[in-house]
Amino acid sequence: MSGPVRRRPTLGRCLVVLTAVAAAIGLPPARAGAAxxxxxxxxxxxxxxxxxxxxxxxxxxxxxxxxxxxxxxxxxxxxxxxxxxxxxxxxxxxxxxxxxxxxxxxxxxxxxxxxxxxxxxxxxxxxxxxxxxxxxxxxxxxxxxxxxxxxxxxxxxxxxxxxxxxxxxxxxxxxxxxxxxxxxxxxxxxxxxxRDLVIWYSQNVTVEDNVVEDGRYGLHFMYASGSQVQGNYLRRNMVAAYAMYSRDLVYRGNLLQGSYGSSGYGLALKDSDQITVEGNVIAGNRVGIYLDNSPAEEGAVNVIADNVVAYNDIGAAFMPAVKHNRLGGNSFVDNFQQVALVTSGTFSGNDWTPEGRGNHWSNYVGYDADGDGVGDLPHVERGLFASMLETTPELRLFALSPAQDAMDLAARAFPVFQPPPTLSDAAPQVLPAPSPLNLPTPARGSLVALAAALLLGAGLVARWGLGLGDDGGRQQVAAPILPRGGAA
Amino acid sequence: MTPLGVVRLVARKEVRDALRSRWFQLYAAGFAILALALSRLSLGEATGGGLAGFGRTAASLVNLVLLTVPLMGLTLGAGSLAGERERGTLATLLAQPVTRTEVLVGKYLGLGLALGAALAAGFGLAAVFIALGGGGAAAGAYGLLLGLALLLALAMLALGLVISAAARRTTAATGAALFTWLGLVFLGDLGLMGTALTMRLPVATLLLLAVLNPIEAYRIAAIQAITGSVDVLGPAGAYAARTLGDALMPALAGMLVLWTVVPLSVALLIFNRRSIV
Known part of the structure; x- marks a missing residue:
């Protein structure tokens, strides 16, 4: 048998190692050496x-x-x-x-x-x-x-x-x-x-458990690769997380919340490849997930899985011709518009049911007769109002109005007005995934106080009107001159 | 009796009559139950801990207010004078030493109080449920939402009184109120959408035409109150934020006040001029 002979560690050698460790972590210099x-x-x-x-x-x-x-x-x-x-x-x-x-x-x-x-x-x-x-x-x-x-x-x-x-x-x-x-x-x-927390031309950076608030870019990668982004809370920035010209990034367990303004994106990818976005909460942004020419390279794929995308103005917005993204196991909950195409087109070329696993859609109208948690009908995204927005974005002014609801309802009742679907998820999850993050419940003391005040106010008005108040005597005097009215 | 005393007495009687009216009871109970159900439902999907709660509950409350408050205000206002005139009680009332202005203002304030109490009860119960369900809310924003709903109710009530003062019969008044409701809530917006689609209205014109409708003014103000911005309204929202900035909320509230003052004056004018029978 050739090669170096492995020596057994001796006590003396252990002491040498320990001294070196002590020097490195900065024990008193008398022991660690003169330097x-x-x-x-x-x-x-x-x-x-x-x-x-x-x-x-x-x-x-x-x-x-x-x-x-x-x-x-x-x-x-x-x-x-x-x-x-x-x-x-x-x-x-x-x-x-x-x-x-x-x-x-x-x-x-x-x-x-x-x-x-x-x-x-x-x-x-x-x-x-x-x-x-x-x-x-x-x-x-x-x-x-x-x-x-x-x-x-x-x-x-x-x-x-x-x-x-x-x-x-x-x-x-x-x-x-x-x-x-x-x-x-x-x-x-x-x-x-x-302004920004920005990482330029750097590889394999670890970004963990940071809280970034009230800035412009919460976390911005430029020409970076191989980074792990985990457990960060990026709140109330103009953009929460944006990756440009980057690859091999992993976003996991982050909170991307409250991004506002014309580019209020929760997570945005531009010309970025092989990105993994898993188990994040993306909530309350103008746009939850924004994809622009990502992935850009031939053969590259982005995986966006098991995220909660909730309460955004738009859940996911894709620029035209964005392809090769796999979105499965995400929960799209109560986004004003679940998915949108910037200008027009369809979401074809992206996989909304990768390996047979679809997403939860809070606006799913199908059913699950066999009770396996997967809807029996595919979920299709289409809406008359949403399709009108693609050509006439000014109509967004009527968002959340009864007229908009009436129009979508009419389009469902009279399919001749129904626009073609923009995406189809063959295996929609009936229930939303539990939140991957354990977020604290906001304080509610003042709300309880307000509720009590409102109920008290309503009660006082009723008491006064029904003549049960402390000036009930005057009411009796007044009663004869006022005939009983109202539509009892 | 001083004019204020008369107004107070008429208002009090109006509150009493409203509370005893089946229609009002139905409205108030319906509003409270729907508000409760909506806050319960929107908390049911709370996948994000503290994320759910207020925003969504408030958005559904706004939708509820948009549909029901104009209906309540318009029909209650429309039924008020017309009903009493038809039953003959209005003539008896006006035979007392009171002026018509005092009677109308008293009726308006009484109905406004009753309607306000119904809204406060509905919002209050919903707030209890939101707090119990684990959703928090900024009490300030929630209060602002209620205040705006109150302004809308007062505007719709004033409009209802115009109908009531002008109508010959209760049925005609109720019909006109329902048609006004349909027009303000649905037809106006749909017409404006169609116009925007076919005529390519500039954003500024579209916004101006929209907020002339008090219901639209309420909706935009409510969105501003919930989300702190009008980003969700797209280019028109961005235009409103850019040109008006912090004055947006006062401007929209002002539109609602205008929709209260003008119809109330018109109602006074008609009521003072018309024969009561």
Missing amino acids: ARVLEVGPDSAYAGLAAALAASRDGDRILVHGGTHPGPVVVEHAVSMIGEDWPVIDGGGKGTVVNFKKAGGRLEGFVIRNSGNLLEKEDAGIAAEGQVTLVGNRLEDVLLGIDLQTAPESVVERNTVVGRDLDMARRGDAMRLWESHRSVVRGNRVRRG
């Missing part, structure tokens, strides 16, 4: 300010900062870890980028970063990095761009809070931007009032 030191910053410590400690630092050092406010901008020239205790503040003074990592291997944890410059053309940010960086548990406030990673592969951005400056959307900066930062992890961050 890594701990520099303390604070009123009673060796260094009075962060700048002094940084000037004295070498690669591998840890800088421990105890509270205080430290003036920025800060340029980090070495691969050092900066650990904040009691929320030390770095204040950019309204000029440039507050913290700028020039070398890979830096770390920033537990700081408050505030007051960056305000020039979009200079890309003034809270934190910028030009190499691998680890950012954990920081708070970024009043910054133009939030976190800006330029060619910083394998970076970690975890549990940070970014609140953008209160500006018009056009003057805001990106809350987070990853540029050529492959295999990075963006996890558990809270982002509010930014």
Whole structure:
């Protein structure tokens, strides 16, 4: 038998490994070796300010900062870890980028970063990095761009809070931007009032458990591939999740809610291939799912399965000639318009019953006689009003009106007016799928109070009218001059 | 007795008569039951936890209001003067030291109060069900929805009184009220849709023609109240949001008030001029 002889681990070898691990996670430098030191910053410590400690630092050092406010901008020239205790503040003074990592291997944890410059053309940010960086548990406030990673592969951005400056959307900066930062992890961050959370030219990025609200693009992939997007809540953005010119992305278990405006898409794909969208809740958007030339490549397929698509103005909107999407097991619940074609055409070329598994449609009018949970008649999408909208979109003004209902009803009664169906689902699910997300129930105390007030008000009017109130005496005096009227 | 005292007395009598009227009882009970059923149904498909609830329930409540409130307001208003005139009670009433304006205003306010109480009861019961069913709602938006429904009810009531003041007989008044209802709720919109399809009306014209109808004004305002925008109404909605912005809601409410004030004045004019028998 040839090849290297496998040696059994000895106690000594284990100790060597343990020491190396200890060095890596930053145990005291006396044990871990001479290279890594701990520099303390604070009123009673060796260094009075962060700048002094940084000037004295070498690669591998840890800088421990105890509270205080430290003036920025800060340029980090070495691969050092900066650990904040009691929320030390770095204040950019309204000029440039507050913290700028020039070398890979830096770390920033537990700081408050505030007051960056305000020039979009200079890309003034809270934190910028030009190499691998680890950012954990920081708070970024009043910054133009939030976190800006330029060619910083394998970076970690975890549990940070970014609140953008209160500006018009056009003057805001990106809350987070990853540029050529492959295999990075963006996890558990809270982002509010930014412009975009955008990932450019980066492969295999993990985006998990983030909350992004009140921005422009909640999560935007440009020319990116291989990313896992899981458990994110993207709410009240102009677009929740948009992928352009990207491939091999997996969206799973996300909440995409409340996107508004002319491009209010929950999930949008443009020229994107091999995308998997599974088990998401896509609710209350102008358009739930928007597909534009996706998949674009020959032989590529997108899989959109087991999502709840509910309460959107339009459940799914396809641009003309969109083909090769597989939609099965989704629940289309009470979207004002379940599916729509932008301009005209049909949904043919897309599979609405992949492997015999259809979707739930809340407007399904068939039945399930054999009780197997699958409707016995195919679900077809067609409506006179919807078909009129394709040619005359202004008629949408009459959405939710009794006249619209009357027209669709008439078209069903007199099939001569019935437009041809735009899609057919051969195995519609009778019941909606349970929600893949466990969402909290909103507060209802004020509603109960309002209900009580309304019922009380109605009761008081009735009491007054029926003469049971405290001025009943006057009613008796008045009664003789007023004859009994009304249509009793 | 002061004029205000007379108005108050007539209004109170009107509330009492309405509460005892079979028609009103039917309307109020029907509205409450339908509101309850709708809130129950729209919560039944609650697949998204906190997502369901208000938006959909409110949308179905709006649909209910669109159909029933104009019907209630128009027929109650139409039956009011015409009914009393036909039974002869109006002559007895006007033989008292009261003016016709006092009687009409009193009747209008009394009917408005009764109708408002019916709406409040229906909305209140639905709100209890929404809260019990786990759907939350912004109480402010819900209250706004009720306020708008009330404005619509008052406008329809005023229109009903015009019919009532002008009609010779109750049957004619009721018929006219039903026809007005049909026209406002269905025929107006359908006609406008047809016109838009054939004549390619500009968006601004279409919007203006639509909101001249008080029911349309209510519908657009209600959508704004529920969703916080009129995006769902497509290009016309976007045009309304762009040109009016925050003034959209006051403008639509103003249209409803206009539809109250003008018909009420017309009803007064007719009632004061016509012989009572």
